[in-house]
Amino acid sequence: MxxxxxxxxxxxxxxxxxxxxxxxxxxxxxxxxxxxxxxxxxxxxxxGDFQGDEFRPAPHIMEACAKAVADGHVRYVPGPGLPELRDAIAEEATKRGRPTVREEVLVTMGAKHALTQSLLTMVDQGDEVIFPNPGYPPDEFWITYAGGSVVYAPLVEPDFHFDLDSLESLITPKTKMLIINSPQRPNGQTVGQLEEIAAICTEHNVMVLTDEIFSHMVYSGAEHKTIAAVEGMADRSILVDTFSKTYIMTGFRIGWCVANKDLITTMDIFQQNSVTNVPAFVQLAALAAITGPQDxxxxxxxxxxxxxxxxxxxxxxxxxxxxxxxxxxxxxxxxxxxxxxxxxxxxxxxxxxxxxxxxxxxxxxxxxxxxxxxxxxxxxxxxxxxxxxxxxxxxxx
Missing domain, CATH: 3.90.1150.10 (Aspartate Aminotransferase, domain 1)
Known part of the structure; x- marks a missing residue:
């Protein structure tokens, strides 16, 4: 104590x-x-946020949020998210190469809460989680809280890629999960070798938590890909993303995750017993963002x-x-x-x-x-x- x-x-x-x-x-x-x-x-x-008036959500997003409040969308809604928003997110994940249906989607209070719920749902006392070094500190925080151990995978400069031999050598019978994020925090580099990483995780029965909050903030000459789209990885991965970065909605606090529907059902129980649900008017703003003009x-x-x-x-x-x-x-x-x-x-x-x-x-x-x-x-x-x-x-x- x-x-x-x-x-x-x-x-x-x-x-x-x-x-x-x-x-x-x-x-x-x-x-x-x-x-x-x-x-x-x-x-x-x-x-780690936008500054200045040039970085604001598109007008149709703000209008959708204001209209939702004016129309009275201020009550509780289904814990996993509004059906129409879950469908739109499923379509987004499908476009990335991971065929997805509504039941595999959870709308969360930002990507950070999606990461938190994923780790607290998956990690047990004594489990090991392989974590990129450098990486995103809140993940370490919740691994430790769950009673797991953080195992650091050194990323190799200058592009901070995983050394595959080193990565595989870190896996033990206690290894439950590997965390990757692409583009990476804090260095902005995309993660390559996804097929090879997926093969290692499949061979050793390791789950992958893939943090993709900058998925649409990738520049010419580079391409975002998700490990969730690699063959055999749909049920072996949790894909986390957010509206915060793509749509400049950091203060709205809305994100999402995609995983096997049984895992999503369990995470939904976690969510309903913690934050209940993401506010309806925020979800309707997000729906306008993801289904509206992308210019x-x-x-x-x-x-x-x-x-x-x-x-x-x-x-x-x-x-x-x-x-x-x-x-x-x-x-x-x-x-x-x-x-x-x-x-x-x-x-x-x-x-x-x-x-x-x-x-x-x-x-x-x-x-x-x-x-x-x-x-x-x-x-x-x-x-x-x-x-x-x-x-x-x-x-x-």
């Missing part, structure tokens, strides 16, 4: 002994505190590709920095080892001296050391100013 230092009489569950605030948000907390306490203007490259998605992706190229070019001109060009997402993950600083030293130096927030790559695992994560989904003038502050900071080292 755990207690707290400030209140030793508060007897917490031992399952909370690993509880810490999200590691990837530490820079954001520091930046916001600096802004609040000093009044100084901070450039927020550390936030806004294409336009935003093209805009982000330009910002990516602008960011990569600027970073590669800075002393001590090497920045590969990511396949997708709205992140870059430059190598800053040439500066002589650790990732955390770099992040602290920039926020304290130049008021520009970035995330230390070490927040995503020890293979992220020597890198920073920077979000470029912001207005061009803000992007340029922030990059200029970083340049000045490096020149003044």
């Amino acid at each position: 755990a207690t707290t230092a400030s209140n030793p009489s508060l007897r917490l569950s031992s399952r909370t002994s690993h509880f810490v605030l999200p590691k990837q948000w530490a820079s954001m907390r520091k930046a916001e505190a600096l802004e609040r306490e000093t009044g100084k203007r901070v450039i927020h490259f550390e936030k 806004h998605v294409i336009e935003i992706t093209k805009k982000l590709e330009g910002k990516r190229d602008r960011t990569v070019a600027a970073l590669n001109k800075m002393p001590g920095v090497e920045c590969p060009t990511p396949d997708g997402s709205f992140y870059v993950f430059p190598d800053i080892r040439g500066t002589g600083m650790t990732a955390q030293q770099f992040a602290d130096y920039m926020i304290e001296n130049y008021q520009v927030g970035v995330v230390a790559g070490s927040a995503f695992g020890d293979r992220g050391e020597g890198h920073i994560r920077l979000t470029y989904a912001c207005p061009d003038d803000v992007l340029d100013e922030g990059l200029d502050r970083i340049r000045k900071g490096l020149e003044n080292l």
Whole structure:
């Protein structure tokens, strides 16, 4: 049983002994505190969100949400999601090469809750889950909460691919699941070798949790593919995605997952006994997003590709920095080892001296050391100013 230092009489569950605030948000907390306490203007490259008026949901999405509220869609609805939205998501998954029906779809409170439910439904005490290093910290959080063990699979630079021999060597009789995400967080690279990874998982009876929140935010020259579409993987995978990134709906908190219908039924029970359901008016906004015109998605992706190229070019001109060009997402993950600083030293130096927030790559695992994560989904003038502050900071080292 755990207690707290400030209140030793508060007897917490031992399952909370690993509880810490999200590691990837530490820079954001520091930046916001600096802004609040000093009044100084901070450039927020550390936030994994869109900034500025150019990044807003398409008008028809906003109109659908407002109309749904006005029409009284403010009551409970079926736990797994509105049938028409589940059908539309099933069609989306089918287009990716994984034939899907409504009963294999669960509408969730964002992709994060889909990941949480997947892990708490699947992972048992003593199970091992193979986790990419660098990877997405909340997954580690819930694996540990469920009593599982995190086994780190080192990703190989510069494109952060899985080493297949190393991956297979990590599998033991206790291995329950492998987590992949593509395009990857935090580096934006797509995951290749999906057929080979699928073959390994099939041979060893390992489930795959595939996090695809940037599925539509992939740039020219790259292609998003899902391991769920590989032969034999439909029932051996949980595909997680969200409306947050594709449709700029981060604050709506709506995502989805696709899996074997028996697993979806079990996860629906979890959902109905936790959050009950995603609000109906949010689901109707999502329905308008996924079934309506997609030209806004294409336009935003093209805009982000330009910002990516602008960011990569600027970073590669800075002393001590090497920045590969990511396949997708709205992140870059430059190598800053040439500066002589650790990732955390770099992040602290920039926020304290130049008021520009970035995330230390070490927040995503020890293979992220020597890198920073920077979000470029912001207005061009803000992007340029922030990059200029970083340049000045490096020149003044």
